[in-house]
Amino acid sequence: MRLLNTSNYILRDFTSSDIPKYAILSHRWEGQELTFQELQAINLGLDQSPQISDERGHMATGWSKIKGACTQAWKDGYEWIWIDSCCIDKTSSAELSEAINSMFIWYKNAEVCYAYLSDVHFDYTEYLLDNVDWSPDDFRSSKWFTRGWTLQELLAPRYLRFFSHRWADLGDRATLWPLVSDTTGIEDWSGFKTATIAQKMSWASRRETTRTEDRAYSLMGLFGVNMPPLYGEGENAFIRLQLEILRISDDESIFAWEDPKDDTGGLLARSPEAFRNSGDVRRLDNTHYEKPPYSMTNKGLRVE
Structure with a gap:
């Protein structure tokens, strides 16, 4: 340093x-x-x-x-x-x-x-x-x-x-x-660590960066992930960020987004803007529900 x-x-x-x-x-x-x-x-x-x-x-x-x-x-x-x-x-x-x-x-x-x-x-x-x-x-x-x-x-x-x-x-x-x-x-600043993925993404949804890739790179620490920056990859940086988050988190709110401008479909959002209306997506305290593990594969989302 x-x-x-x-x-x-x-x-x-x-x-x-x-x-x-x-x-x-x-x-x-x-x-x-x-x-x-x-x-x-x-x-x-x-x-x-x-x-x-x-x-x-x-x-x-x-x-x-x-x-x-x-x-x-x-x-x-x-x-x-x-x-x-x-x-x-x-x-x-x-x-x-x-x-x-x-x-x-x-x-x-x-x-x-x-x-x-x-x-x-x-x-x-x-x-x-x-x-x-x-x-x-x-x-x-x-x-x-x-x-x-x-x-x-x-x-x-x-x-x-x-x-x-x-x-x-x-x-x-x-x-x-x-x-x-x-x-x-x-x-609540003191409780930001327990906020859902969707809530954190909503905080970033109205923020801007000079370079498209930095919209993803600036969020890595907030989600506790690391990945090499590849300037020139454009919106794919945000896709990579979500894939890295999926590797370490079972928070399903990562799928709680909507983007009327995106007609390509898919499970993952193309930018934080898709989470603009997801600030109220909160974690349920339900000890009776055991979430099945899931992972991303080259064919899509796999739920066991």
Whole structure:
């Protein structure tokens, strides 16, 4: 695992046995992110200050976000932080695959997660001078709640705090849960592990990703499965995800979907959108009913 030092912005690799306590950032990618290679170039003195040197005009915002996250972590007493944009060498397919499969665990093991809402405008100066507080409507309408990857980043961490565009602390997940629940449709954060497959899929149904495959890859940790990412496979990634889930789960709600746009038929959905109306599919507490085992074969579903 590669972490970023919060005081000098130096990246360091750690083995699984010596990972220190760390903070972690959850944010929405906006095409203005500082990459691993760009941060390395800055640290090696091969580039000037990213605030003024980048011809593409994207470093200033990305660098500001990294500095803000590091400053907050340093204030909270954490020497290290993980930020996906600069802590993963995305030119390495092996490293990217490991990161995608490990991300849920990394967020779960972090001491604190900072959810940075760049489109919620609030700072303490305005509040102190003009008594202008942040708007719950702005919070609910943040695009952070519409992205596929931020679903696991909302649920996995033990402790999560929300921040505005100026890094003003908006509150933690527990305090703001009524707003979060109203926005996401997730009733109970603490009980999300016992939710049915259909319910979890319904949470993802209204979220978007830049790449089609990431709609599946971003859900692997939520369902406790691992599989190699194969960018270019398109909607087949979601089929593979469901097949992996079927290998480890007997939750039949995976079949509780409907898609009026899909006239191809089949047992498995082609995207999380098919579960949009499945949020009320709950597990029955019926100890008298023994479900027969089933498995997917090359000829379809086999029920014994």
